[in-house]
Amino acid sequence: MTTPTEIISDAQTSEEKFLRQIMVRSQMKSFAADPLIMARADGVHYWDINDKQYLDGLSGIYVVSVGHNNRRVIDSIKQQFDTLTFSPVMHGTNPLAVQLANKLVEVAPDDMAATKFFSGGSETTEAAIKMARQYHRLKGNASKYKIIGRYHSWHGSTMGSLSAGGLKSRRAVNEPLATGFLHVFPPTCYRCPFDKQYPDCGLTCASLVNDVIDLEDPDTVAAVIVEPIGHTGGIIDPPEEYLPLLREYCDRHDVLLIFDEIITGVGRTGEMFAAQTFGVTPDLLCLGKGLSGGYAPIAALLCRKHIAEAFWGDPESNPGFVEGHTFEGNPISSAAGLATLSEILERDLCANVRTQGERLRAGFESLKKHGIIGDIRGKGLMQCIELVKDPATKEQFDPPIGQAIGRRALENGLISRFDPHWIALGPPLTVTGEQIDQMVAILDQSIADVLNGAN
Template sequence: MTGQSESIKSIDATNVLHPYTDLNSLREQGPFIVERGEGIYVYDDNGNKYIEATGALWYAALGFGENELVEAAIAQMRKLPCYHTFYQKSTAPVALLAERLVSMAPGNMSRAFFTNSGSEAIDSAIKTVWYYNNSRGLTAKKKFIARHRAYHGVTIASCSLTGIERNHLEFDLPLPFVRHVTCPHFYREGLEGETESEFCDRLIAEIEQTIIEEGADTVAAFIAEPVMAAGGVVVPPERYFEKLMPVLKRHDILMIADEVVCGFGRTGQMFGSQTFGIDPDIVIVAKALSSGYLPIASLLVSEDICDGIADQSKNLGSYNHGFTYSGHPVSSAVALRNLELYEERNLMEHVNDMIPLFRERLKATAELPLVGEARGVGLIGGIELVADKTTRQPFDPARKIGLKCSGMAENAGIIIRPMGDALALCPPLIIKEDEINQLFDGLEATIRKLGNEL
């Protein structure tokens, strides 16, 4: 380690307030400094090489060091480095990106509203749904239904939709407009003797009962990720969304598909909604939209909602919502080039070529003594570590087994993300067969080693 890297560590530990980080540990141990990246790999300040098996934070679809995206940013920087989309102003990258998103999105999407992050896009969806229902005279129809263990963001409103308790503690959240229902995780939430089909029916009945108890005239929307990512990579039971959609339509409740993680190829189709039969009224995209190269997200809305916005604009003069960097031209240019590369390189064909091996190796981890369940779809997977495979007894949370495993994996050159004792895998979509084998060989060895030490 050079003196400069030691200096950077010290400067960071002294000055940066990191997200989702124990400040005391940061002070004592300092940060993990990532210096560069190439393909599916990143390198630390000592030159050590790691497989980034969670695509950083679920977003690095094209991996690290994609020069085409760098060049797109440079070209737009030179032409027009910044501008806005307020007051009927726009730029070519924004218009072209919106056109592409509307044309490729699931459902009957009509327009795209741009933000900087998924959290902002979710917040924008909440406000837009309220705005839309007010335009229809449904002024009491404001509640949202979300699921326990779901992650939908960290802003005050989006974090209220999030169903992870640690995100709420000491932040005085959630706000009272949200109702949470059971997480669709059969392994953990299924009752003794209950089949997965019966479990699915019970959850759909619970959702409808919640709507009835709250009053359908007060419930505005249901929000869900196709695959619950930060909640532990939870894949819903078969026909879950197929059975849910008629319930929502019967009660005039909007369906919001949070595609922040699943969008752009993660599940084997361009959108998770297509994989699971979701017919959304609103779609939220982010992360892989630009492969994480620049911050950008989008709220995609249906024609009906656009009509409501237009009606309200007649009364109020405009749609009074937006961010300084909504539709930043450089971020938009990078996102547009990112989606062009999907087509030019037949990325979805490559993804589907890689899925069988990824699925096979993921499934094989379930045979390891510490693994209770290995689950996933497409190129996203979760491995749940348990104290007892037979009873599904989890480890005592105080032991932090998932965190311990991720630390051991890191020492072996693999970066994974622990969510409790579930290990998340979400590698760059450009991953190759030999790299999939390298990933799972290292991960299996790590889990076996952990088992021997417990």
């Protein structure tokens, strides 16, 4: 019998038949010209259909938190397959989903009190927006509906999450987007849009959030949504005062603070949540990606006690949280989530993230010898280098160099996240020091290759 891998191998010789029929996330023609098709994985390694090995410097895409081929997760999913694979979501739930909800509330910061499950990040951030609006309505403030997001941010692909996000390239092709969304500048200190210098800047990027709420009229603003560390803008790691200030402004105006921790959640910053890393508790917290380690799709929205209680009213007058999806709290996905959390907690992977995060930072520092690294940003196992032609002036490469280095790294066996002007690494939380060194060594070689004229 022909294996799926053998069938896909033909794709490279029969592009017409196979690769035109799958719409991948990247540009389809470019993908078909040089397709990356993975066949198997183990630990922090992938092998493609030609048996080429790659170091997974990106956990798939910040998903494979506990490594590939993790036996604990696989065994618990297998066991769950023999017990219950789907439960009636219209009428109830299943024990695994309840256990996972309880576990998440237990490990979450402060008074997080309830969990709503989803299949992916976009559903979750979109639901956070809906929860904020429904909460205010239940509290008698139905006029509070506006959502303040940030430029350069990414909260997902569904219309609401896309409208909250601030990525021009993804928004423009889908316009008109939903109404009721405003955007402010994120804390991109390395290239401050206000031409100021931290710490003497007075945190204009934060105080403008307060001003916007004020000028829009607080009675019309429902929530502020931010990634604690912005990803798509090039790992935007805020100064320590920034998130506490947002918390203060939101409290001042009865506006909910939503953290999109779809990437930063579940250990990536060296604590279970970035909320703990920064010491700021949001009202709503979105997590996804690493929650199931990639073994089954699951994401979750956590809310604090005062929010949960608002939805816990008399059934005659309170409809609860009006939101739901077919696969929410799926037993297989919940089993994956529980086993992944057990791995992270019992192996103290957050401690490993802190240790390896420092090693990664040191590795990135060592790459400064190439003279093209202007800034290093991020926390734990979510860090990037910003590439500049001249670190003294911050002048950018024109044309940009990031994609060439990222693609070269791929050829040299490293999966990274590359943009025109920055490259990020986010390996599994299980990564070892030796593997971090190998990743940095490949990046080192790839930068040298490109500076020496390789494409």
